[in-house]
Amino acid sequence: MDPVLKFSVLMYSHDTFGLGHLRRSRTIAHALVSHFPGATISIVSGSPVVDAFPFEDRVEYIQIPAAQKLANGNYVSGSGEKSFEETMAARESVIRAAAERIRPDMVIVDKEPLGLAREMLSTLEWLKTQGTIAVLGLRDVLDAPELLREEWQRKHIVEHLDLYDEIWIYGPGSFHNPLAGIDLPEWVLSQTRYTGFLPRSIQDDDVTEKYGRDYVLVTAGGGGDGYELMSAALNAVRRDRTRGREFLFVLGPFMTERERFEIAARAASLANVQVVDFDTNLEAVVANARAVIGMCGYNTFCEVISFDKRALFVPRTAPRREQSIRARRAEEFGWVDAIDIEDAKNPQRFLAAISRVLDRPVPSSAVSRPDLDGLNRICALTEILFYRRSEEATSNEVRLKTANS
Structure with a gap:
């Protein structure tokens, strides 16, 4: 330099x-x-x-x-x-x-x-x-x-x-x-x-545990198109009987007020679910997670592989196919798992996919590691x-x- x-x-x-x-x-x-x-x-x-x-x-x-x-x-x-x-x-x-x-x-x-x-x-x-x-x-x-x-x-x-x-x-x-x-x-x-x-990285003073640790993080990035994912994930989690499995839902700042209210109301009866509107330090939130469920936007994907987290992606396919292409390509490399949103709307299939991803190898264990x-x-x-x-x-x-x- x-x-x-x-x-x-x-x-x-x-x-x-x-x-x-x-x-x-x-x-x-x-x-x-x-x-x-x-x-x-x-x-x-x-x-x-x-x-x-x-x-x-x-x-x-x-x-x-x-x-x-x-x-x-x-x-x-x-x-x-x-x-x-x-x-x-x-x-x-x-x-x-x-x-x-x-x-x-x-x-x-x-x-x-x-x-x-x-x-x-x-x-x-x-x-x-x-x-x-x-x-x-x-x-x-x-x-x-x-x-x-x-x-x-x-x-x-x-x-x-x-x-x-x-x-x-x-x-x-x-x-x-x-x-x-x-x-x-x-x-x-x-x-x-x-x-x-x-x-992505975090400073030592960013490693806060205000939401705990080892939760399954459900994130939709900005949240403007995240309602389907959040709703499907809640339906799956409601059927989860695994002792000690905790979930953190981060809705994003652009989710509508109606959608935000509905998700929070449905989650209120679930003792193993926390719901957060928005956190600007999502890197630390990912770093503290056991696994990540998301849509495979670029930033979430980079955070997953940076912090070597197991991930299950449910990508959107409209108006762009960007997330779907990225998720499926990353799945081919053995870094993440991916399912379609229609499959995720079936609570039993979604819950089974969540259970599988919690047992999968981390991205760094793949033959070809992420650059x-x-x-x-x-x-x-x-x-x-x-x-x-x-x-x-x-x-x-x-x-x-x-x-x-």
Whole structure:
């Protein structure tokens, strides 16, 4: 690491549904400031709960007006007082103003190459004229190949990829190629880097036991689409007669009030079930668990393999097939178990699956262990990009001096 390397980074996280984009961006930001003492990070986020999370020194967040993703995949304004068009105009204005104020040395865009409804496009074009290094960061899995191909064609993504210096895929190449269904030019492929999964960790003072230990954790991430999982899990747990088996349900901040009330009311009569609305330190909650039941979003998956936990995943299949692809691929590697939601709705089948997962080997015992070196590789890739920019600047200076002599 270059001890004198100082730079600023603008991270974009559109955050219209759940917590995944914000938590991934926050994890990367904390790794960068830990590795580079001269780094400062600003995360642009549309999450309405961004202020609930703690951030390390030299990491700030810039909140943009919320937009909401509906179950059918469409978007609306997060405010009942503004139209979607008004909300998007306000978001684009805040993003551009932040870029002009910070004048970042680097920009990292999470998942949406042009931003939600192209809200990042004009800022990316301006940053390119300023010599800003631009990186597109993608999950290990985006969607089914045919669905992603249609989406990227509709949004005209490929013709704008020249705005980026590199594409980082937050998983190992042996696990999944999220861009397999898209016909990419050779120059794009040559600038694509697989980082490995992003590991999660906890500090010693984070290892609290406010919910106890060795419970079976049931989590739906942000919770906006988690009701079916929570309801099915409660139906299964109600039939569990295993002495000493405890369950912790973490509902998530985006579960509706009606759904939240119903789950809590149904769980109230079960002595072996705790229900928690939301905990920003989910890493510690996972670390204290005996096993995890979840939907296989990226962050939950990374926490499971980081803390070497047995896991049973019940992935959603709409509006994206991302979770299903990830869960089934991880099952093939022998890291987790997975069942379909329709099977999980059968209490006896779900309970049997829970009992099996509690006896399965942990992920690290698999023949092929998960690659969890993603944050180290991101720091190395960042240093290489800045080194390359410095070399190019030096070469340009030499050429100018030669031409003027």
